[in-house]
Amino acid sequence: IYQRFFTPIRAMPHDILARSVHIDYENEMVIVGFVEEEGISRMIAAGTYRIxxxxxxxxxxxxxxxxxQGRGIGSFLMEYLIEIARSRGVAGFTADVLAENRSMLHVFYKTGLEMQTSFSDGVYHLSFRL
Structure with missing residues (x-):
């Protein structure tokens, strides 16, 4: 969670949880991944975008x-979100990624899309057209 929110979080704030579960599927999208262990489904991944x-x-x-991590789940979510966004006419994606999060940077660069990047305060700011 630190890699996503750039700060340690003990409990997810209510406003973030509310935004995560009240999706309009026009301006925002969430794709989640679950595993089943001992008969119980558990969420292990999520990819989101907000236009x-x-x-x-x-x-x-x-x-x-x-x-x-390291099993291709992030790459799968990225490709799926790109496919959905393209079908809905989204122009491109932006993202902020901590410099230390090399795995996530790799997921973005693996798309093969031309990316504009800037760097400040330990964070890469990425932008690319779909």
């Missing part, structure tokens, strides 16, 4: 539980 109506670019973000 900025002024630019028609969507801020995209991912969460993958630590012990499921």
């Amino acid at each position: 900025d109506p002024a630019t028609n670019f969507a801020d995209v973000a991912f969460l993958v539980q630590d012990d499921y």
Whole structure:
């Protein structure tokens, strides 16, 4: 969660949880991944985007539980969100990624899309057209 919100979080704030479960599927999208263990489904990943109506670019973000990282889940979520966004006419994605989060940076660069990047205060600011 630190890699996503850039700060340690003990409990998810209510406003973030509310935004995560009240999706309009027009301006925002959430794709989640579950595993079933001992008959219980558990969420282990999520990919989201939220469109900025002024630019028609969507801020995209991912969460993958630590012990499921490195298995291609982030890449799968990225490709699926790109497919959905393209079908809905989204112009592109933006993202902020901590410099230390090399795995997530790799997921973005693996798309093969031309990316504009800037860097400040330990955070890469990424932008790319779909």
